[in-house]
Amino acid sequence: MFWKDKIVLVTGHTGFKGSWLCIYLLELGAKVIGYSLDSKNEKDNYNLSNLKDRIIDIKGDIRDFNKLSEVFKKYNPDIVFHLAAQPLVIESYKNPHETYETNVMGTLNVLEGMKTISKKSVGIIITTDKCYENKEQLWGYRENDTLGGYDLYSSSKACCEILVNSYRNSFFNEDKYNEHQKSISTVRAGNVIGGGDWSEHRLIPDFIKAFESNEKVIIRSPKSIRPWQHVIEPLNGYLLLAEKTYENPLKFAGAYNFGPDTNEIMTVESLGNKISKYLGTNNLIKIEEDNSFYETKLLLLDNSKSKIELGWRPVLKTDEVINFTIDWYKNYIYEDVYEICKKQIQEYTFIKEKRMNIFN
Numbered sequence: 396m397f398w399k400d401k402i403v404l405v406t407g408h409t410g411f412k413g414s415w416l417c418i419y420l421l422e423l424g425a426k427v428i429g430y431s432l433d434s435k436n437e438k439d440n441y442n443l444s445n446l447k448d449r450i451i452d453i454k455g456d457i458r459d460f461n462k463l464s465e466v467f468k469k470y471n472p473d474i475v476f477h478l479a480a481q482p483l484v485i486e487s488y489k490n491p492h493e494t495y496e497t498n499v500m501g502t503l504n505v506l507e508g509m510k511t512i513s514k515k516s517v518g519i520i521i522t523t524d525k526c527y528e529n530k531e532q533l534w535g536y537r538e539n540d541t542l543g544g545y546d547l548y549s550s551s552k553a554c555c556e557i558l559v560n561s562y563r564n565s566f567f568n569e570d571k572y573n574e575h576q577k578s579i580s581t582v583r584a585g586n587v588i589g590g591g592d593w594s595e596h597r598l599i600p601d602f603i604k605a606f607e608s609n610e611k612v613i614i615r616s617p618k619s620i621r622p623w624q625h626v627i628e629p630l631n632g633y634l635l636l637a638e639k640t641y642e643n644p645l646k647f648a649g650a651y652n653f654g655p656d657t658n659e660i661m662t663v664e665s666l667g668n669k670i671s672k673y674l675g676t677n678n679l680i681k682i683e684e685d686n687s688f689y690e691t692k693l694l695l696l697d698n699s700k701s702k703i704e705l706g707w708r709p710v711l712k713t714d715e716v717i718n719f720t721i722d723w724y725k726n727y728i729y730e731d732v733y734e735i736c737k738k739q740i741q742e743y744t745f746i747k748e749k750r751m752n753i754f755n
Contacts, residue, residue, distance in 0.1 A: 397638050399424035404472040406457055406505060407479030408450070409434040411592040412521070414441040415626050416476060417450055418736045419634065428470050430455055430463065431479055440591020443732035457501035467508035474637050475518045477505045480552075484525075485596045487547035498551040499558065506562045509577055517640045518579040519633050520559050524622060524654060524696050525549035526583060535657065535697030538583075538650040556581050556650065569645050578644035580636055584629035585622025585654035585696055588716065590723020590735065592626075598663065602670050603724045605679060614680055617664035622654040622696050624709060625716040627743045629653040632707045639705060647704070654696030655709045669713070673721040710747045719743075 403420055407413040408429030420427050427450040434441045446452065451470070455462045457479040480498050481487065487494040502520060509518050527536040528543025542557065544550030559581050567577040588599045598612075605612045632653035640647040661669075664680070671679040701707045711719070719739055726735055 396424060397641075398634075401425045401473045402428070402470055403474045403476065404428045404430065404466065404470060405476045405478065406430045406501075407477070408446070408452075409439065409441040410478060410482070411440060411589070411594065412587060412626055412630065413476075413478045414439065414444060414446055414591060415589065415736060416478070416630050416633070417441075417446055418444060418733065419627070419630055419740055421449060422737060422740060423634070425474075427451065428466065428472065429453060430457070430466055432456060436593040438591075438593055438727070440732065440736070443591065443727060444736060445733060449733075457504060458496055460504045460507070463504050464508055464511065467511050471512055471514060473514070473516055474641065475505065475509060475516065476521065476633065476637070477502060477518065478521045480521075481548070482523075483594070483596055484546050484548045487549075487551065491547045494547050495551050495554075498548075499554045502555045502558055506559065506566075506579070509579070510566060510575075512577065515576040515641070515644075516578075517637050517644070518577065519637050519640075520555065520579065520581045521633070522552040522555050522581050522583050523549070524583050524585050524652070524694060526553040526556050529694060535654070535695040536652070537697045538652060538700055563648065569648070572645060576644075578640050578648040580640060580648050581650045582629070582633055582636065583650065583652050583654075583696065584632075585624050585694075587624055587626040587629060588720050589626035590720060590727065590739075591732070598666065599670070599720060602667065602674070602679065606674050606676070612667065612680055614663060614667055617662065617667075619663045620660055621663065621694055622660055623666055623713070623716065624653075624655045624659075625711050625719050625743075627719075627740060628655075628709050628711060631743070631747070632701060632705070635705055635707050636701075651701050651705070652696040652698050653701055653707070653709075654698050656698070657695065659709070659713050660695060661713065666713075666717075669717050670721065673717050708751070710750045711743070715746070 403425045409431040481494045528541040542553040544553040
């Protein structure tokens with residue numbers, strides 16, 4: 396089994412995606428080191444799944460180059476997943492300096508850390524679907540499309556993509572692979588949802604908070620279209636990419652999109668109505684459109700490269716995505732959260748294997 400006893404460093408492990416990735420890795424048998432700031436909410440998936448007692452848990456700022464460097468030198472990881480980031484568009488308008496320092500300089504620190512690894516290693520740098528120059532087009536963006544970013548968050552992630560490519564050329568050039576033995580990829584995922592996310596200004600947490608407090612969810616951009624997917628879907632892609640790259644580093648390093656098929660995309664309002672139905676209420680939404688700051692209305696990803704080159708594909712239908720998500724929030728108070736996540740990963744794996752046989 397590939398992941399058994401692999402030393403894996405996950406930055407941003409206290410975050411929503413990072414915590415799910417750690418659980419996924421633990422179930423695969425990896426030895427996980429987490430490096431991140433403290434979680435922001437006591438009900439975060441990281442806290443409720445008690446991850447701090449299951450992994451090597453290191454609290455630190457991704458901008459702290461000296462501390463991060465010591466982690467790289469001490470643990471000498473086989474695989475690095477870099478998720479630590481300032482992840483919100485609205486927050487980037489409020490705090491441009493922090494956004495760029497965290498997202499760009501933090502990524503630079505990780506890349507510098509990888510230079511110190513004294514063996515074969517793979518780096519997977521998580522950016523975003525918003526790194527493209529968004530032209531509101533009706534077809535999905537491909538990995539070789541123009542990078543851009545209207546808002547500060549999106550542009551910071553586009554900068555990360557350029558930065559990684561520069562390091563790939565300058566320090567991890569494939570022509571000198573036998574010398575450095577490093578292979579780095581970037582991954583761009585759509586809007587991920589799932590249990591354990593309590594972040595501000597995100598659709599699912601807003602719905603759950605409103606439902607638990609018997610209030611309404613204010614929807615400010617109801618017609619916006621996003622590539623919604625359950626968090627396990629792209630994580631499965633990241634793991635597959637890391638495994639294939641480790642085994643064949645000169646073939647797979649590059650940029651990859653992980654998003655749903657176009658027949659599964661929907662508007663914010665449509666998703667909100669489905670969530671309301673699953674929560675057992677039809678009166679949870681209040682629409683108040685807000686144009687005080689710019690955010691893209693239409694954003695689609697082309698996942699062809701990941702399908703063709705990696706053999707990855709999204710397997711969950713929209714209703715299954717919502718069911719997985721709402722099931723977590725309905726049960727987190729009463730059940731062991733780590734076990735909830737574990738069971739959902741197992742269920743996803745079962746569905747994936749069953750449907751991949753059909754696809755193949």
